[in-house]
Amino acid sequence: MILNASDLGWDESSGADPFSPLDQxxxxxxxxxxxxxxxxxxxxxxxxxxxxxxxxxxxxxxATPSLRAPVFLLLASLGLADLLAGVALILHFLxxxxxxxxxxxxxxxxxxxxxxxxxxxxSLMGVALDRYLSLSHALTYGSSQSRHRAAILLLLVWLxxxxxxxxxxxxxxxxxxxxxxxxxRPLTRTYLSLLCGGFLVVVMVTLQLYAGICRVARRxxxxxxxxxxxxxxxxxxxxKHSSGRGFSRLIVILSVFVGCxxxxxxxxxxxDASSPPLYTYATLVPAAGSSLLNPILYSLRNxxxxxxxxxxxxxxxxxxxxxxxxxxxx
Numbered sequence: 568m569i570l571n572a573s574d575l576g577w578d579e580s581s582g583a584d585p586f587s588p589l590d591q592x593x594x595x596x597x598x599x600x601x602x603x604x605x606x607x608x609x610x611x612x613x614x615x616x617x618x619x620x621x622x623x624x625x626x627x628x629x630a631t632p633s634l635r636a637p638v639f640l641l642l643a644s645l646g647l648a649d650l651l652a653g654v655a656l657i658l659h660f661l662x663x664x665x666x667x668x669x670x671x672x673x674x675x676x677x678x679x680x681x682x683x684x685x686x687x688x689x690s691l692m693g694v695a696l697d698r699y700l701s702l703s704h705a706l707t708y709g710s711s712q713s714r715h716r717a718a719i720l721l722l723l724v725w726l727x728x729x730x731x732x733x734x735x736x737x738x739x740x741x742x743x744x745x746x747x748x749x750x751x752r753p754l755t756r757t758y759l760s761l762l763c764g765g766f767l768v769v770v771m772v773t774l775q776l777y778a779g780i781c782r783v784a785r786r787x788x789x790x791x792x793x794x795x796x797x798x799x800x801x802x803x804x805x806x807k808h809s810s811g812r813g814f815s816r817l818i819v820i821l822s823v824f825v826g827c828x829x830x831x832x833x834x835x836x837x838x839d840a841s842s843p844p845l846y847t848y849a850t851l852v853p854a855a856g857s858s859l860l861n862p863i864l865y866s867l868r869n870x871x872x873x874x875x876x877x878x879x880x881x882x883x884x885x886x887x888x889x890x891x892x893x894x895x896x897x
């Protein structure tokens with residue numbers, strides 16, 4: 568998960584192998600911080616944007632007592648995971664261009680990035696599960712029992728994500744054995760293969776949930792069609808228009824989801840340490856970029872979250888008691 572200056576053609580005036588531990592370098596040599604590049608600026612800006620927008624989402628949900636339905640708990644978990652991804656990118660920038668890197672800095676940033684990406688992907692699966700349950704169990708979903716179950720599920724997700732992310736720090740790394748490195752140093756190939764295999768399983772389960780959502784929505788549309796002759800013409804047109812917009816939104820969400828997560832999951836299984844680093848960056852950037860798109864596709868599209876944000880920015884334009892809508896229009 569670490570981007571090395573040598574892989575991007577940065578200054579290598581020291582002549583040292585970037586894959587060698589720092590304690591093997593000549594003690595007389597002094598470390599020179601690589602010059603700031605366009606990639607470094609993009610890394611810092613993207614990490615700051617990701618952390619900022621997700622911090623706004625998490626703060627909005629936690630500071631609003633009315634936003635306690637299962638869907639908002641899932642969106643808060645998603646925002647927190649993406650917030651940690653932004654922090655990991657900022658830390659990596661600091662370790663690359665501001666301070667001398669070390670083994671512990673690589674393990675810290677890689678572990679934090681693994682934890683955040685794992686929690687983010689599992690939270691996306693939870694959002695899909697929430698949408699499915701809110702359609703198939705519309706009468707009972709959203710109760711206090713459902714909120715408790717969602718909270719327990721998120722607790723298990725974060726415990727699992729922290730355990731997986733702690734793998735490099737607990738010794739599952741390749742800092743002392745370069746031959747065992749994967750495409751994402753300092754993770755071993757075995758560790759990354761298991762991680763990406765788990766990512767693919769979560770992606771497939773999420774796609775199955777969205778397929779179930781389409782089936783339930785089709786049944787609802789069929790039930791509405793059988794009663795169409797009881798509805799005025801304008802209501803029928805509005806129903807078709809709303810269904811078309813919902814289908815378009817679903818296509819966009821699924822396209823972004825698969826496009827962000829599938830490339831790195833497959834590359835982590837197929838590549839090794841001898842693979843060109845450019846391919847690793849080309850597949851890892853979309854996975855990290857999903858943290859930038861998630862607040863826009865999920866949280867900021869929710870009417871209730873937008874209403875709270877608008878009320879905070881322009882209180883004179885909003886009512887004091889906004890009505891909360893549960894929860895499928897996320």
